[in-house]
Every structure is written in C-alpha cells, then in structure tokens.
Amino acid sequence: MAHREELYLVWLFLAGLPLIYVLDFVFKCLFGTRRRRKYRRVRRKGISALKSMSWQDFEHYCAEYFLEQGYKVKMMGLGGADGGMDLLLKKGGKTTLVQCKHWKSKVGVMTVREMYGVMYAHQFDAVAIVALTGFTKDARSWVGNKPIKLIAGQDIVDKR
Known part of the structure; x- marks a missing residue:
C-alpha cells in the first residue's frame, strides 16, 4: 500500500x-x-518623469534601458549596501558594472574614480555610471580613454 x-x-x-x-x-x-x-511611458515623458521617481524605480528604469540596448541585465543592490554595484551587464562576452545615481547634484570626479576602482577590484571589463543630473566637468575630463561610460539622465529618455 x-x-x-x-x-x-x-x-x-x-x-x-x-x-x-x-x-x-x-x-x-x-x-x-x-x-x-x-x-x-516614462521615456516619452522625459527627464521630469525620471526626477519624480524614487531611486529604486530609477535603477529599474536603467535596467530596462540597458535591456533595450541588447544587454543581459542582473540587478544587484536594491535596498542594501551594494558596494557601488547596481547592475551588471553582459554583452559580447564583456561584463560592465553600472552605478545608477539618482542625485539632485551632478556626479563628481571622486565618484567616477571610486567606480573605476570597483571595476578593477572585481575585474570587470568596463563601468557605466548613469547620473540623473549629469556629471561635473572634472568628472568628464578625468575619464579620458578609460573603459568608463558616463550617461546623463537626459541621454536615456526621448529627446523633445
């Protein structure tokens, strides 16, 4: 039985x-x-829609943006200490670390340097920083030929 x-x-x-x-x-x-x-819907509304969302929604928005660009996306931190790693992107055998900054002020050179260090410490191929309000002049000039992509909030919404 x-x-x-x-x-x-x-x-x-x-x-x-x-x-x-x-x-x-x-x-x-x-x-x-x-x-x-x-x-x-957010992409069509433009930068004002990005500014009004929470930092968590901004990270999800960035993930969708990179999915649309053909990357495989892995969400990292969300809610805890993430060590500067919000998203990991994979495409063409390369891994890119992404930090999403939903700040009211521009991202400065110190943050860019820190992310460059995190990229090397974890042996990623590149780093991308998405900043809602953009980057300081010093941050943009420090990048040079390094494998760092600086993406302003305005670049991830439809232009009007």
Whole structure:
C-alpha cells in the first residue's frame, strides 16, 4: 500500500511540473510587459518623469534601458549596501558594472574614480555610471580613454 501511495505522489509531482513552468512563464510575460510599458511611458515623458521617481524605480528604469540596448541585465543592490554595484551587464562576452545615481547634484570626479576602482577590484571589463543630473566637468575630463561610460539622465529618455 505504501508503495502505491509513493507512486501516486511521484505521478502528482511529475504531472504538476509542466503546470508550474507554464504559470511561471505567464507570470513573467505579464510582469515583464507591464514593466516595459511603464518604461516606455516614462521615456516619452522625459527627464521630469525620471526626477519624480524614487531611486529604486530609477535603477529599474536603467535596467530596462540597458535591456533595450541588447544587454543581459542582473540587478544587484536594491535596498542594501551594494558596494557601488547596481547592475551588471553582459554583452559580447564583456561584463560592465553600472552605478545608477539618482542625485539632485551632478556626479563628481571622486565618484567616477571610486567606480573605476570597483571595476578593477572585481575585474570587470568596463563601468557605466548613469547620473540623473549629469556629471561635473572634472568628472568628464578625468575619464579620458578609460573603459568608463558616463550617461546623463537626459541621454536615456526621448529627446523633445
């Protein structure tokens, strides 16, 4: 009798497995579509929409931006100490570290230098910093030929 019950439980598990995968797929499709619609809506509204969102939403927005650019995106910190790592991007065998700065002031050279150090410490190929309000002149000039991309908030929304 116990053997029959075990077989029944195994059968239930195996029969239910495809259902779990289907439900997971449907949930991911619906959730992902809603997030992409929100991304497109914010992108059309411009920089003011970025300024009014929380830093967490800004990080999600940046993730959607990079997904649209063809990167595989992994969210990192969100809610805790992330060591300067908000997103990790993969494309063409290269890994790029991304720091998202939802600041009211421009990002300065110290932050750019810190991120360059984090990039080397973790042996990433490049670093990108997305700053809502842009970068100081010193920060932009310090980059030179280093594998650092500075992206202002205005660059990730539709131009008007």
